[in-house]
Amino acid sequence: xxxxxxxxxxxxxxxxxxxxxxxxxxxxxxxxxxxxxxxxxxxxxxxxxxxxxxxxxxxxxxxxxxxxxxxxxxxxxxxxxxxxxxxxxxxxxxxxxxxxxxxxxxxxxxxxxxxxxxxxxxxxxxxxxxxxxxxxxxxxxxxxxxxxxxxxxxxxxxxxxxxxxxxxxxxxxxxxxxxxxxxxxxxxxxxxxxxxxxxxxxxxxxxxxxxxxxxxxxxxxxxxxxxxxxxxxxxxxxxxxxxxxxxxxxxxxxxxxxxxxxxxxxxxxxxxxxxxxxxxxxxxxxxxxxxxxxxxxxxxxxxxxxxxxxxxxxxxxxxxxxxxxxxxxxxxxxxxxxxxxxxxxxxxxxxxxxxxxxxxxxxxxxxxxxxxxxxxxxxxxxxxxxxxxxxxxxxxxxxxxxxxxxxxxxxxxxxxxxxxxxxxxxxxxxxxxxxxxxxxxxxxxxxxxxxxxxxxxxxxxxxxxxxxxxxxxxxxxxxxxxxxxxxxxxxxxxxxxxxxxxxxxxxxxxxxxxxxxxxxxxxxxxxxxxxxx
Ligand code: FAD
Numbered sequence: 001x002x003x004x005x006x007x008x009x010x011x012x013x014x015x016x017x018x019x020x021x022x023x024x025x026x027x028x029x030x031x032x033x034x035x036x037x038x039x040x041x042x043x044x045x046x047x048x049x050x051x052x053x054x055x056x057x058x059x060x061x062x063x064x065x066x067x068x069x070x071x072x073x074x075x076x077x078x079x080x081x082x083x084x085x086x087x088x089x090x091x092x093x094x095x096x097x098x099x100x101x102x103x104x105x106x107x108x109x110x111x112x113x114x115x116x117x118x119x120x121x122x123x124x125x126x127x128x129x130x131x132x133x134x135x136x137x138x139x140x141x142x143x144x145x146x147x148x149x150x151x152x153x154x155x156x157x158x159x160x161x162x163x164x165x166x167x168x169x170x171x172x173x174x175x176x177x178x179x180x181x182x183x184x185x186x187x188x189x190x191x192x193x194x195x196x197x198x199x200x201x202x203x204x205x206x207x208x209x210x211x212x213x214x215x216x217x218x219x220x221x222x223x224x225x226x227x228x229x230x231x232x233x234x235x236x237x238x239x240x241x242x243x244x245x246x247x248x249x250x251x252x253x254x255x256x257x258x259x260x261x262x263x264x265x266x267x268x269x270x271x272x273x274x275x276x277x278x279x280x281x282x283x284x285x286x287x288x289x290x291x292x293x294x295x296x297x298x299x300x301x302x303x304x305x306x307x308x309x310x311x312x313x314x315x316x317x318x319x320x321x322x323x324x325x326x327x328x329x330x331x332x333x334x335x336x337x338x339x340x341x342x343x344x345x346x347x348x349x350x351x352x353x354x355x356x357x358x359x360x361x362x363x364x365x366x367x368x369x370x371x372x373x374x375x376x377x378x379x380x381x382x383x384x385x386x387x388x389x390x391x392x393x394x395x396x397x398x399x400x401x402x403x404x405x406x407x408x409x410x411x412x413x414x415x416x417x418x419x420x421x422x423x424x425x426x427x428x429x430x431x432x433x434x435x436x437x438x439x440x441x442x443x444x445x446x447x448x449x450x451x452x453x454x455x456x457x458x459x460x461x462x463x464x465x466x467x468x469x470x471x472x473x474x475x476x477x478x479x480x481x482x483x484x485x486x487x488x489x490x491x492x493x494x495x496x497x498x499x500x501x502x503x504x505x506x507x508x509x510x511x512x513x514x515x516x517x518x519x520x521x522x523x524x525x526x527x528x529x530x531x532x533x
Pocket of ligand 1: 020047048050052056229293371
């Protein structure tokens with residue numbers, strides 16, 4: 001995959017639709033529009049998924065907490081949101097089977113009267129999913145809970161409830177969306193920033209963009225411009241109208257990762273009640289344990305990190321439920337992201353805001369899509385493209401096709417197996433499983449590009465992935481590889497730092513880096529990994 005070729009297209013062609021932002025929302029829109037036959041451009045100022053979309057809790061869900069809020073407030077909008085998200089959950093599990101899976105979630109309960117409450121709530125969740133889940137939710141006796149979840153604090157445990165939701169690899173799904181959009185004809189490039197918007201006769205018709213790696217600037221013209229910049233949506237809206245009223249109330253959420261020995265289960269743990277009336281998850285993820293998340297007011301101008309207070313909050317809640325206490329020194333990785341929540345001027349508490357999306361058109365004609373969740377990116381994309389087709393009279397557009405359109409890697413998955421990868425490339429079962437999960441049917445092609453030696457001990461990531469990332473997945477920096485093509489920097493900061501010199505050695509010939517660039521990559525990447533993502 002050649003970024004240069006995509007840049008040339010972005011410089012030479014005129015487009016039906018220009019999408020600003022390469023997170024889940026922007027890449028979902030580019031794919032939807034390209035699959036309808038439209039001429040599509042997408043620009044992302046950093047890497048695909050480098051914003052919020054690589055920093056989620058990795059759940060594809062309707063959200064049991066949102067359902068509880070819907071019931072308590074008799075809020076029909078929230079109710080529909082949960083039901084829509086559960087429909088999307090089924091679609092994502094179908095179109096990206098390698099990157100998604102079902103995840104059982106256990107809620108331990110210590111008060112007898114909580115059991116019928118949570119049981120009934122999950123039966124409602126099942127009903128809204130309309131039988132899509134392979135197994136219904138159920139009550140778990142205290143005896144079964146102690147046997148099946150021995151790491152849950154047993155004192156006073158009355159039992160619990162178990163249900164299924166979806167889990168996924170968010171950054172790899174984001175890259176898969178970008179690559180699938182490109183395969184359908186979109187010109188999508190990372191490290192290209194919109195720095196200004198130009199109008200003709202009062203309508204936004206072009207964007208001034210800058211190649212953040214090469215330095216050149218030019219204009220991209222399109223019949224419709226979509227602002228899909230998540231937490232930064234208001235900043236882009238102000239490029240068009242300096243006085244635009246803010247749409248968003250941004251909050252930040254932190255996660256941390258510890259060894260899987262703290263929670264060695266295939267099921268996740270849902271901590272049903274926190275000090276601030278939220279929930280916290282303890283989840284198995286990529287051979288580790290992920291704990292999240294927090295909710296604090298934030299500003300899109302400041303990159304969020306998981307500070308000591310957030311880590312303390314998460315450990316305090318997790319440790320109330322776990323038999324093996326997690327200390328701050330056990331944390332192997334942490335990160336934080338910004339939630340692009342649609343604001344309600346009447347509410348100061350972002351936890352109470354609905355995770356709905358809105359589509360607004362400015363008087364200059366730019367379309368902004370804001371809010372929503374990862375789980376609903378496909379529906380958000382469909383609604384946005386429908387809106388753009390109507391408003392900009394994009395008459396060549398066909399119908400939306402994304403509910404059945406498989407993402408890159410889904411093809412050939414059925415013919416691949418860990419045994420095949422093991423016998424052909426001498427891979428151990430853990431590495432073979434990892435490659436199938438990350439690349440699906442393309443795992444063989446990945447291994448054909450380079451060595452199957454492990455990048456760093458204790459992690460299943462292999463060297464060929466680095467080469468593949470540069471050649472086929474538009475990775476431009478060592479951090480793109482360590483954070484978003486492989487997820488090493490998200491699960492183990494020390495391992496990511498240890499792998500960094502080899503990653504740079506493998507990337508340098510692929511990306512034509514001289515000594516100065518290699519030194520810069522080493523310094524800057526180490527700094528980012530050191531302070532937390
Ligand atoms: P982003 O991913 O932030 O993408 C916006 C992009 O725009 C960025 O990459 C940015 O670089 C780019 N950009 C900005 N300005 C410009 C410019 N001028 N030019 C070019 N590009 C620009 N949802 C779920 O469904 N399940 C979960 O478990 C879940 N957990 C979450 C946990 C946390 C802590 C948070 C914060 C969110 C969570 N979400 C979850 C929500 C979900 O992650 C977000 O709704 C989703 O990722 C938003 O995607 P986006 O594309 O709108 O924004």
